[in-house]
Amino acid sequence: MGQTLCECYIVPEIRSLGLDESSLVRMTVAKNLLNISTIVSLDYFNMQVFPLYSNLTQDKEEKVRKTCAEVVADIANVSPLEKKGQALADIYYRFLKDPSSKIVRGTAFQNIGPFIAALKEMKDIDQRIIDFYVSTTDSSSNKDVCYYSSYNFPAFIYTLGREHWEEFRKIYVKLAKFNDVRIKKTLSHSIHELAHILGTEITEADLVPVMERFLKDGVNEIRVGALKNLHIFLAEVLPENRHHFIKYLQYKEG
Numbered sequence: 001m002g003q004t005l006c007e008c009y010i011v012p013e014i015r016s017l018g019l020d021e022s023s024l025v026r027m028t029v030a031k032n033l034l035n036i037s038t039i040v041s042l043d044y045f046n047m048q049v050f051p052l053y054s055n056l057t058q059d060k061e062e063k064v065r066k067t068c069a070e071v072v073a074d075i076a077n078v079s080p081l082e083k084k085g086q087a088l089a090d091i092y093y094r095f096l097k098d099p100s101s102k103i104v105r106g107t108a109f110q111n112i113g114p115f116i117a118a119l120k121e122m123k124d125i126d127q128r129i130i131d132f133y134v135s136t137t138d139s140s141s142n143k144d145v146c147y148y149s150s151y152n153f154p155a156f157i158y159t160l161g162r163e164h165w166e167e168f169r170k171i172y173v174k175l176a177k178f179n180d181v182r183i184k185k186t187l188s189h190s191i192h193e194l195a196h197i198l199g200t201e202i203t204e205a206d207l208v209p210v211m212e213r214f215l216k217d218g219v220n221e222i223r224v225g226a227l228k229n230l231h232i233f234l235a236e237v238l239p240e241n242r243h244h245f246i247k248y249l250q251y252k253e254g
Contacts, residue, residue, distance in 0.1 A: 006039045011048055018052050023061040030056045030067040037078045050075075050084055057091050062101045069095045069107040076118035085119060089126035096132050109136065109145070113152030120159045130156070130167070137171040143180050150175045150186045154193050162198045169206060176210045181219055188214040188225030192232040203236040215248045 014036065018029045033053050037045055053075055057068040072095070076088050092115055095108035112133055119125055133156065137149040153175065156168060172194075176187055191211055195203040211233060214226035227248060234242050 003039055003041060006036060007041070007044050007048075011036060011040065011044075015048065015052055018056060023059070023064055026056060026059060026061070027064045027067045030064060031071065034071060034074045034078065037075065042080060045078070046080065046083060050079065050087075054087065054091065057094065062103060065095070065098065065101065065104045066107050069104055069111065072108075073111055073114035073118050076115060081119065081122050085122045086126070089119070089129060093126065093128050093132070096129070109133075110148045110152075112148075113155030116152075116159050117155040125159065130160075134167065134171055138174065143178075143183070146175060146178050147180065147182050147186065150178075150183045153187070154190045157194055157197050162202060165198055165202055165206075172206070173210075176213070181222065184214065184217065184219070184222045185225055188217075188222045189228070191226065192229035195233045195236040198236070200236050200238060203233070204238060204241070207233075208237065208241075212244075215245075 014029055014032075017025055020026055020029075030053070033049060037049055040049060053068065056064055057072075059065055059068070068091075072088070072092055079085070079088060081088075092108060095104055096112075098104040098108075112129070116125065116129065133149070133152070136145065140146060140149075149171065153168070153172065157165070160167075175183060178184070187210070191207060191214065195207050198207070211226060211230075214222055215230075217223055217226075230245065230248065234245060237245075
């Protein structure tokens with residue numbers, strides 16, 4: 001499908017389908033907007049496709065808004081952030097605070113990491129979204145909420161960098177101590193990524209104790225997750241302290 005054909009014939013038809021009486025049709029439109037977005041010009045996307053997506057995010061039907069929440073990170077990845085970044089942040093925050101749908105709110109929270117990562121090139125990330133993630137994680141004892149918090153945690157550090165670590169340190173410590181295999185397994189598989197971003201000083205102070213707990217954990221999947229990329233983690237540990245991990249490497253070889 002060529003750009004001209006898509007802009008002259010396909011998108012106008014899809015825009016009309018976005019107003020269809022059937023919520024299933026509108027949901028299908030939302031689900032497939034990304035395919036169109038990669039074909040049309042950037043100007044056409046800004047003027048025609050993005051407004052259609054924006055309208056669908058406010059659809060009266062829960063399942064249409066849920067679908068929009070599922071694809072918002074993908075839409076962000078193809079959007080010109082200098083023009084649409086704040087509009088995307090407003091849309092996403094509206095998902096997180098959807099007044100009538102727990103499903104929409106939950107879907108948005110599950111996908112918060114990919115969305116934040118898609119905004120990495122923005123000058124300023126909307127503080128409302130960061131605050132929502134931190135406060136929700138900090139106040140929740142729900143295993144599902146904390147699992148999705150742990151799954152999405154690295155994206156915040158990747159996007160915001162080590163200078164924002166103190167903003168996230170408390171909830172990371174909480175998640176790392178959470179008595180749930182899914183959560184600890186997820187964190188054990190990503191701790192090396194955090195070390196690489198955060199550097200030696202923070203790794204020594206905050207991540208080494210967590211890594212050692214993972215390596216001693218009674219659940220094999222958690223230990224294996226930590227061991228798999230231990231060499232990357234150790235690159236951020238002071239050379240004189242690396243010998244403490246030899247016993248775990250011997251376990252791996254055995």
